[in-house]
Amino acid sequence: MLGTLAHVVRHHLAALRMLLVFTVITGIAYPLAVTGIAQGLFPYQANGAMIKDNGRPVASARIGQNFSLPLRKGQTTPAPDPKWFQPRPSAAGRTGYDPTSSGASNLGPNNAILIKTIAQRRAAVAAFDGVRPGNVPADAVTASGSGLDPDISPAYAYEQVNRVAKSRGLDPATVRKLVAEHISGRPLGFLGQESVNVVRLDHDLAALKQR
Amino acid sequence: MNATLAGWLQIIALVGALALTFRPFGDYMAHVLASPRHWRAERLVYRVGGVHADAEQTWPGYLRSVLAFSVVSVLFLYGFLRLQNHLLLSLGMKAAAPALSFNTAASFVTNTNWQSYSGESTMGHLVQMAGLAVQNFVSAAVGIAVVAALIRGFTRKNTDRVGNFWQDLTRVVLRILLPISLVMAVVLVAAGTIENFHGFQSITTIAGQHQSIPGGPVASQEVIKELGTNGGGFYNANSAHPFENPDPFTDWLEIYLLLVIGFTLPRTFGTMVGDKRQGYAIVAVMALIWAASLAIVTANELHSVSSSAGHAAGGMMEGKEQRFGIWGSALFAVSTTLTSCGAVNSFHDSYTPGGGGLTIFNMMLGEIAPGGTGSGLYGILILAVVAVFIAGLMVGRTPEYLGKKLRGREMKYASLYILTTPAIVLVGTGVAMALPGERAAMLNHGPHGFSEVLYAFTSAANNNGSAFAGLSTNTVWYNTALGLAMLLGRFLPMVFVLALAGSLAQQQPVPITVGTLPTHRPQFVGLLSAVILIVVGLTYLPALALGPLAEGLH
Numbered sequence: 001m002l003g004t005l006a007h008v009v010r011h012h013l014a015a016l017r018m019l020l021v022f023t024v025i026t027g028i029a030y031p032l033a034v035t036g037i038a039q040g041l042f043p044y045q046a047n048g049a050m051i052k053d054n055g056r057p058v059a060s061a062r063i064g065q066n067f068s069l070p071l072r073k074g075q076t077t078p079a080p081d082p083k084w085f086q087p088r089p090s091a092a093g094r095t096g097y098d099p100t101s102s103g104a105s106n107l108g109p110n111n112a113i114l115i116k117t118i119a120q121r122r123a124a125v126a127a128f129d130g131v132r133p134g135n136v137p138a139d140a141v142t143a144s145g146s147g148l149d150p151d152i153s154p155a156y157a158y159e160q161v162n163r164v165a166k167s168r169g170l171d172p173a174t175v176r177k178l179v180a181e182h183i184s185g186r187p188l189g190f191l192g193q194e195s196v197n198v199v200r201l202d203h204d205l206a207a208l209k210q211r
Numbered sequence: 212m213n214a215t216l217a218g219w220l221q222i223i224a225l226v227g228a229l230a231l232t233f234r235p236f237g238d239y240m241a242h243v244l245a246s247p248r249h250w251r252a253e254r255l256v257y258r259v260g261g262v263h264a265d266a267e268q269t270w271p272g273y274l275r276s277v278l279a280f281s282v283v284s285v286l287f288l289y290g291f292l293r294l295q296n297h298l299l300l301s302l303g304m305k306a307a308a309p310a311l312s313f314n315t316a317a318s319f320v321t322n323t324n325w326q327s328y329s330g331e332s333t334m335g336h337l338v339q340m341a342g343l344a345v346q347n348f349v350s351a352a353v354g355i356a357v358v359a360a361l362i363r364g365f366t367r368k369n370t371d372r373v374g375n376f377w378q379d380l381t382r383v384v385l386r387i388l389l390p391i392s393l394v395m396a397v398v399l400v401a402a403g404t405i406e407n408f409h410g411f412q413s414i415t416t417i418a419g420q421h422q423s424i425p426g427g428p429v430a431s432q433e434v435i436k437e438l439g440t441n442g443g444g445f446y447n448a449n450s451a452h453p454f455e456n457p458d459p460f461t462d463w464l465e466i467y468l469l470l471v472i473g474f475t476l477p478r479t480f481g482t483m484v485g486d487k488r489q490g491y492a493i494v495a496v497m498a499l500i501w502a503a504s505l506a507i508v509t510a511n512e513l514h515s516v517s518s519s520a521g522h523a524a525g526g527m528m529e530g531k532e533q534r535f536g537i538w539g540s541a542l543f544a545v546s547t548t549l550t551s552c553g554a555v556n557s558f559h560d561s562y563t564p565g566g567g568g569l570t571i572f573n574m575m576l577g578e579i580a581p582g583g584t585g586s587g588l589y590g591i592l593i594l595a596v597v598a599v600f601i602a603g604l605m606v607g608r609t610p611e612y613l614g615k616k617l618r619g620r621e622m623k624y625a626s627l628y629i630l631t632t633p634a635i636v637l638v639g640t641g642v643a644m645a646l647p648g649e650r651a652a653m654l655n656h657g658p659h660g661f662s663e664v665l666y667a668f669t670s671a672a673n674n675n676g677s678a679f680a681g682l683s684t685n686t687v688w689y690n691t692a693l694g695l696a697m698l699l700g701r702f703l704p705m706v707f708v709l710a711l712a713g714s715l716a717q718q719q720p721v722p723i724t725v726g727t728l729p730t731h732r733p734q735f736v737g738l739l740s741a742v743i744l745i746v747v748g749l750t751y752l753p754a755l756a757l758g759p760l761a762e763g764l765h
Contacts, residue, residue, distance in 0.1 A: 015280045019283055031431040031432070039406070041401070046400050046405055058416060064453075065420070068420075092448075104680065109517070114561075137525065141524050142530075144531065187458065193535065193538075
């Protein structure tokens with residue numbers, strides 16, 4: 001009996017030692033090696049594709065941001081700022097685009113709240129951009145999976161051109177050209193979807209104004 | 212290029228890449244599992260670990276090593292999570308609560324990677340890389356080790372030995388998982404996945420607001436999360452998060468990685484049993500199910516079938532990322548629920564009733580098309596045994612598979628294997644629905660809420676780990692119940708697989724005669740597919756009728 005117990009204990013101690021060996025190899029050495037190579041060869045990507053103005057980081061090109069007006073008293077969700085291209089609705093955090101709380105709405109395909117929210121968003125976006133409600137694309141009225149989606153469809157970007165140009169006093173043709181330059185095609189011609197990165201677009205839009 | 216053509220090409224390129232690596236990678240894995248030579252690094256591991264890696268084990272011995280390793284893994288990870296606030300790189304995160312720590316430890320050790328927590332607000336960097344990611348490697352290797360023992364059961368004769376667990380485990384980690392991960396992690400970083408040790412970086416945004424940008428050794432964990440079919444995301448949004456999966460290329464690569472071992476192991480099997488056609492038959496069944504499932508989910512999502520929200524929005528983009536679109540999201544969803552991966556690049560709770568329902572059905576199939584690393588192949592081999600047995604009953608002969616007789620003893624192990632997971636899923640879901648507090652954890656109401664609970668137990672018992680994430684599962688009851696479901700759903704089937712391996716290894720093979728059922732022809736592919744669908748369909752139809760079917764017909 002005692003002999004069996006001793007054997008079981010010895011066996012589990014060996015198992016623990018094996019686990020510790022693998023912890024050192026795959027849990028310490030491996031991530032450190034990858035980090036070393038990544039920081040050496042691709043520091044821009046490895047550190048989150050940060051966009052800097054005068055040395056100060058203002059965005060990660062991969063993480064979407066709010067481009068809204070300051071929250072006023074009585075409001076629960078901030079109003080969009082007409083000067084900027086607007087991203088998709090976001091379910092990350094209370095006011096959206098909060099990277100400390102990534103995630104989706106998780107509302108079901110026939111959820112009454114979701115259906116009502118989509119209708120409200122459609123009406124609001126159409127009025128904001130001055131277009132027919134039926135023309136507002138799907139990505140403009142749905143929250144993304146991560147809540148941090150930096151991209152919108154080219155259709156939604158073009159929809160916003162006149163409103164942005166007007167509120168900034170710019171020529172719509174100039175703004176439309178800027179959008180066209182920001183359309184990312186599908187990698188290799190067929191992977192994923194065409195998209196416009198709102199963070200990069202708005203960052204370059206701000207530069208356009210200063211010129 | 213229009214979206215339809217691009218969508219098709221994306222799938223064709225994926226199938227092409229899997230086909231290209233099938234033979235060389237499958238034969239390499241067979242070589243790793245059968246080679247008589249140790250690497251010098253492996254000898255060092257055995258010596259430091261204090262294990263005998265040359266002595267072949269009986270099936271109970273092999274099982275004891277699997278269980279000992281898993282028990283200490285659960286305890287170690289549990290302690291790690293409870294004490295993380297005292298360790299380096301904790302980013303100020305608190306210790307995880309006891310029930311959450313148990314659930315998470317069970318989850319990562321069983322290759323499930325169900326997550327009741329949100330990564331960015333719960334886990335520090337050290338516990339992610341030295342606790343969770345380590346289990347991503349070793350739990351995947353345990354699955355491959357167990358299937359290696361089963362294959363040896365078929366190839367050996369008149370012996371009670373099925374291999375050495377420590378040798379299989381070490382070789383799979385050092386010769387397969389680690390080298391691929393190292394290379395692919397660097398590729399992911401080059402394409403935009405982050406890899407650093409920063410904490411949250413506070414910035415003033417372009418529009419003058421505040422935002423906290425997270426950091427972390429993400430790419431190194433992302434690779435093994437897919438390759439080892441683990442699925443536990445560094446962040447809450449998992450592979451939808453732009454820091455884990457920044458663009459359509461990384462998305463495609465991640466889908467390839469989560470499928471490649473599962474789809475390639477049948478080649479390893481064919482090579483090891485000395486008849487490659489047997490492997491082709493198995494991979495054909497896997498591919499058929501995968502393709503059919505992909506077609507159904509993609510069609511449902513593209514046409515917003517039975518979804519009022521989808522029609523209101525003009526497309527099923529709720530819970531999906533713009534850069535992946537519907538095609539890229541459906542491809543990921545099908546692949547992740549048919550392997551035991553459970554990573555997600557879009558949120559299945561918001562899928563159409565048909566699309567979301569099929570992701571549940573995919574898991575109910577038992578994660579076999581192609582399934583998790585190793586566990587997918589042993590799962591489908593058990594079903595092949597059942598298929599051969601049924602065919603044998605039809606013609607009134609003692610059934611044989613790969614020269615081994617399937618007698619009462621073998622069939623008992625196969626039957627127990629098949630009954631285990633449905634029992635856990637249905638009992639767990641039934642109990643949860645009977646308790647008012649647990650019902651209240653549903654985010655959506657009615658049939659869709661039931662689907663959330665059914666999804667949770669299906670995902671846990673089949674070791675998938677994805678979720679209809681609306682359900683609030685970070686409660687003591689759900690953490691405990693789902694933790695137990697994961698442990699039982701992982702280790703009970705392993706007991707039966709290893710027992711079957713031991714039983715088969717002892718047999719003297721019977722010669723092939725004209726009466727032997729050929730198991731490499733299209734006829735057997737059809738038979739096995741039918742057995743899988745009927746066995747699963749009959750088991751789960753009542754539960755599915757209450758959830759996704761009711762919702763779709765509504």
